Amino acid sequence: MSEGNTPSQTVGPYFSIGFSWITRADLTRGTESGELVTIRGRVLDGEGQPVPDACLEIWQADGQGRYAQAEDSLEKMEAKRFWGFGRVPTNQQGEFSFTTLRPGPVPGPDGRLQAPHLVISVFMRGLLERLITRMYFPVESGEATDAILELVPRARRKTLIARAGGAGNNLFDWDVCLQGEQETVFFDC
Numbered sequence: 444m445s446e447g448n449t450p451s452q453t454v455g456p457y458f459s460i461g462f463s464w465i466t467r468a469d470l471t472r473g474t475e476s477g478e479l480v481t482i483r484g485r486v487l488d489g490e491g492q493p494v495p496d497a498c499l500e501i502w503q504a505d506g507q508g509r510y511a512q513a514e515d516s517l518e519k520m521e522a523k524r525f526w527g528f529g530r531v532p533t534n535q536q537g538e539f540s541f542t543t544l545r546p547g548p549v550p551g552p553d554g555r556l557q558a559p560h561l562v563i564s565v566f567m568r569g570l571l572e573r574l575i576t577r578m579y580f581p582v583e584s585g586e587a588t589d590a591i592l593e594l595v596p597r598a599r600r601k602t603l604i605a606r607a608g609g610a611g612n613n614l615f616d617w618d619v620c621l622q623g624e625q626e627t628v629f630f631d632c
Contacts (some may be wrong), residue, residue: 470501470543471528477506477525477544480613481527482578482605485537486565489622493537497567500620501543502528503560545580551590558589565619574629578617579604595628602627 471479486497504510504527511527522593531541548556565574579592581604592600602625608614619627 444472457559466498466530466532467533468541470533470541471525474525474544476593478516478613480545480580480615481540481542481544481608482539482561482615482617483538483608486533486539486567486619487537489620489626491620491623493533493535494567494596495533495535495537496622497533497537497539497565498597498621499533499539499541499597500528500530500564500566500573502564504546504549506544506547508549508556508559510549553590555588555590557591560589565621574621575632576619576627576629577603580615581605581607581617591630599628 471477486494486499488494494526503512505525511525525544529541533539543561546559546561548564556622560580562579562580563576566577569621576610577591579589592603595603602620605615605617608616620629
C-alpha cells in the first residue's frame, strides 16, 4: 500500500482544471466606469517562503456596493459588464497581481455599511478546504463601522488591510501569510 497522497486527498496539482475560463488578471474587462485599482502581493508559507502553486479567488461588489447575483444569467452578467469575481494564480515566486474596480460599501449583517473590501479565497495544493479572508483598503478600512472587521482583534487587523503601493491611489500591496507571526486572518464560513 502506498503512503503517498492520492488525488482525492489533496487539491493539487489538479485544481486548475475548470478554472481557466475565469482565470484572469484583469477583472475589469469590458467595464466602462468605476475606479480601477491594482492589487499585488505574495502568498507565503509559515516560514516566509513563496507558495508557487496557489490560486486566489476574488469576489466583490461593484463601485455602488452591488454584488452580482447567483441567479443572473450569463447575458445579464455580460450586460452589467462587471462580474465581481475572478481567479488569479501565483507565479513561481508566489506573486500575484490583478486589476479590479474599487468596490463600494455594502450592507453588513447588522444593517450598517461595511467598509469597501474584497472577499478572497485561497486554494493550493495540500489544502483540503479553501481559506477565506478579506482585503480592505487602507483609507477606507472603517474599523469603527465595519461589523466584520470589529470581530478581529485590533492587533491582527493589519493583516487584512492593504498598503498603498506607491504614487497615486490605485496601487495596493497585500500579502497572504498562511502561518506564523504575520498570519493573515482567515474566517470560518
